[in-house]
Amino acid sequence: MxxxxxxxxxxxxxxxxxxxxxxxxxxxxxxxxxxxxxxxxxxxxxxxxxxxxxxxxxxxxxxxxxxxxxxxxxxxxxxxxxxxxxxxxxxxxxxxxxxxxxxxxxxxxxxxxxxxxxxxxxxxxxxxxxxxxxxxxxxxxxxxxxxxxxxxxxxxxxxxxxxxxxxxxxxxxxxLPEQGRNLVADLPIRAFHGIGRATEAKLRALGIERGRDLQRWPLARLIRQFGKAGEHYHRIAHGIDERPVLPNRSRKSWGAETTFPTDLSDKAEMIASLARLAEEVLRRLARQGLEARGLTIKVKYDNFQQVTRTRTLDHPFRDLREVLPHLAELLDRTAAGTRKVRLLGVSFSSLERPSPAGQLDLFTLD
CATH class of the missing domain: 3.30.70.270 (Reverse transcriptase/Diguanylate cyclase domain)
Known part of the structure; x- marks a missing residue:
């Protein structure tokens, strides 16, 4: 367009x-x-x-x-x-x-x-x-x-x-409507709600400092640079945002994380911490009547660099025993162990309601 x-x-x-x-x-x-x-x-x-x-x-x-x-x-x-x-x-x-x-x-x-x-x-x-x-x-x-x-x-x-x-x-x-476009033109990019630090840095590297700079960019060029988000940036730069107010907006994920008093270097300790976090989140999901097919771990190293690793199944995680091997495998896909870790997090996504047959016990570990 x-x-x-x-x-x-x-x-x-x-x-x-x-x-x-x-x-x-x-x-x-x-x-x-x-x-x-x-x-x-x-x-x-x-x-x-x-x-x-x-x-x-x-x-x-x-x-x-x-x-x-x-x-x-x-x-x-x-x-x-x-x-x-x-x-x-x-x-x-x-x-x-x-x-x-x-x-x-x-x-x-x-x-x-x-x-x-x-x-x-x-x-x-x-x-x-x-x-x-x-x-x-x-x-x-x-x-x-x-x-x-x-x-x-x-x-x-x-x-x-x-x-x-x-x-x-x-x-x-x-x-007011007649103020929208001109107000956005004067707005620094850092003040655009929804544009984070990484995107702000990329925009500024392209010479886009304020809304008026963004207004000058053709849609096709923004899409080449930012994918689908480029269309959203193009619209809001002109004061256009047709997103509805969604009273029943469902939560897309549930998670928990912890920052350690001292950095961890032992992977066994990391797995134990991830398991505790996963159990905590699974209990919260169970109270909400939800199951999840997606699992993500977050690892923050001692230099504050952060990575995530994700796994999505074709069926919901049924219990903590099923989650544990995936936690270990996802952790193996990071530098944890060779690098010290200051924070770990676990989140579950692709949420759905359980089948009418009912849920298995989420937390039984033999």
Whole structure:
């Protein structure tokens, strides 16, 4: 499709993106008043090999960011308060927030515990009306949870997400259809939601620094460089994103990982760790009534280089005994053992419901 053949954006839609500000850290500051106004880091301890899950805005002022090693966060701000996450509390608040969303629309697509897309087109004939709904949702979240949320309103998901990030914390922003393309033109590529660091580096190597640079590239050339994703980049560069809000979006995979206190070099220890992780995930899948045909292991070496290895069967994994040989084989396809390992992870994908005949015992090991 040539650039001049781009479809007209569907400006009749009214899409909201809502997310809680610095969620985990905000909950800790809410529940423990002595933490208010202080740099709070939720995640691993500063003397551990853990990472930052999130941090308060006071901590962000020191350059601390999510996914940063906790030890690095400590070096940036030794006076920060490091706290362990309380996921059961965060999940309960997430349910409260989603209950509020459902009072306004059934078209709610959760993205994570603290954010979601909402399609309020059926209730909003104008963007002023949609903005009013976003304002009321923010008020209800603060009233119910004591937390602040930022909201973005626009005619598609990409721009609603961009809008919600513009005035944090406690922000509210509207991007109108006539503003979309020009706003994207001025946007740095690093601010494009869905474009990660590796893709950003590739785009910048091609001379694409901002949305306007991306707008100049023909679709065919983007597809040659980025495959199918090139078409998505082409559309969002022009403010077009027809992805629907999917209220019943199914989770594609379940996983777990662990970072070791000291690097592992013994493969037997690695297999034992992978088995424990696999068992944990299989139990979670069983509670959800799911089976999986896909298995992936993640290995992070001591220099932080990361690799994954995947196996997909033509039938679901029935028990942990069936998983174990695949774990060993996938690990053999990495440099683990010859190189030290700081993190291991296991995830299951290609999820499906079990047959009516029922499941075998997932965890029996003779």
């Amino acid at each position: 040539a650039q001049d053949q781009l479809p007209a954006p569907n400006t009749a839609r009214k899409i909201l993106h809502i997310d809680l500000d610095a969620f985990y850290a905000a909950v800790e500051q809410r529940d423990f008043p002595e933490l208010r106004g202080r740099p709070v880091v939720v995640g691993g301890a500063p003397n551990s090999r853990g990472v930052v899950a999130t941090c308060s805005y006071e901590a962000r002022a020191f350059g601390i960011r999510s996914a940063m090693p906790a030890s690095q966060a400590y070096r940036l701000c030794p006076e920060a308060v490091f706290v362990q996450p309380r996921f059961e509390v965060y999940r309960a608040i997430s349910l409260e927030m989603r209950a509020i969303f459902l009072e306004f629309t059934e078209l709610v697509e959760p993205v994570s515990l603290d954010e979601a897309y909402l399609d309020v087109s059926a209730r909003s004939l104008s963007f002023d009306s949609a903005l009013g709904i976003a304002r009321e949702i923010k008020r209800r979240i603060r009233e119910t949870t004591g937390l602040t949320a930022s909201a973005g309103v626009s005619y598609n998901k990409f721009l609603a997400k961009i809008a919600s990030d513009r005035n944090k914390p406690d922000g509210l922003c509207l991007i």
